[in-house]
Amino acid sequence: MRLSRYFLPVLKETPAEAQIVSHRLMLRAGMIKQASAGIYSWLPLGFKVLKRIEQIVHEEQERAGHIPMLMPTLQSADLWRESGRYDDYGEEMLRIKDRHDRDMLYGPTNEELITDIFRSYVRSYKDLPLTLYHIQWKFRDERRPRFGVMRGREFYMKDGYNFDLSKDDALHAYNRHLVSYLRSYERMGLQAIPMRADGGPIGGDYTHEFLVLAETGESEVFYDSAVTDLTFGDRDIDYDNVEQCAGVLEEFTSKYARTDETHDETVWADVPEDRQRVARGIEVGQIFYFGTKYSEAMGATVQDADGNQVPVHMGSHGIGVSRLLGAIIEANHDDNGIIWPEGVTPFHCGIVNLKQGDEAADAACEGLYDQLTKAGLEPLYDDRNERAGGKFATMDLIGLPWRITVGPRGLKNGVVELTNRRTGESEELAPEAAVAKVVAIYAGV
């Protein structure tokens, strides 16, 4: 993309409404615009990152054998009356009437819809196990939305639902989700720690939430420092292997890691003192096993091998896709702006032309743009007739992990400059060598 043709309304000054760094940077970098309290338009740059995150989630869910679909945002109240949650959910649920005065709602979650789909078609244990998921906009009418996309009213979320014949099978699904979530977060450049959680309004005995450590996190967290040493790396995971998935869960959840909601001082005291850590965290996902709560209430049963009608065991599993943008920025920024992890960056590499109109500089930039594009990458070429300082400031603000700087002075010696946004380290390279290096970096992402 050429910046002169793109739509990137960056702000030099921070709008007064933004308090936390991710919100400020998203506004300044021209990623979002508030439409009303807790509701945002996603401008091109923000939309691009949102889609990258969504894509990672899709890939990892499908790798785990979970099946994508799409359910509507607006739902009929009838199903929610059946489960009992129409009355239980409270003011957070946005209730709407249609022209026929029928009660509708903007879905805050989808257990009722998915259970209705399941019971409409599935009759036999032979159709199990089954895990369906979708990524869709949700709405929770927060009393006080804040922190930009981290606590909006409208938010984009992946929610998945497993249907299994037995509790053991459902727990395998639970473990599978934990593994796929760990993989997803790691690809986004985040370390998200699974922590024992409360069931909340969705309910459930087995539940973990995934927290990203950040000073601005909404929850206080207590953990054994050993958990932050765990990485997922290049593990070869067989999602059908029950023992292997259970082993990962054991490995990642056996050490103490809890939010203030479930914190237990007596257990905490057993953690070696030099490994006790108290910090803040941002919740970016949660997994639940809740057994037959919805299947019994809504008659989602299958016939088992013995001919009995049995309610299916279910779980639901969510990743806050839009919230992740905020979490990633909270964990990856400096005074100059955002620093995108390579896995989610909106553009792979920036190209800064220091002297637009200079024949050699223009030609070199076009060459770089061409080569990077042909290598399957998306460069962002700042071809505006701006001063160098302004171009650098924009690049730093929007946070592309790599930048190639091209100017007449360097070109006289046959070099351009490749700069790492995170470390600030630069090296002078021949243009082809700079391209080769960037291509190699992304080949490993």
Add this chain to the structure above:
RNA sequence: CGGGGCGUGGCGCAGUCUGGUAGCGCACCUGUUUUGGGUACAGGGGGUCGUAGGUUCGAAUCCUGCCGCCCCGACCA
């Protein structure tokens, strides 16, 4: 929902207390200049001062209602 605050060109703010017909910085447009980390100068465009009503010769300014947004708390992905 309790408590607090704010609505003035696109953004950040001053002006409100003490009423006299709207100003500054950034951004934007034009020209000159400059060009390796947000050049300098000159000229220019853009605002029913959130909204409705009231008081007054006169309201951004005083009074009342309403709307919107932000912060703290409680609550939550």
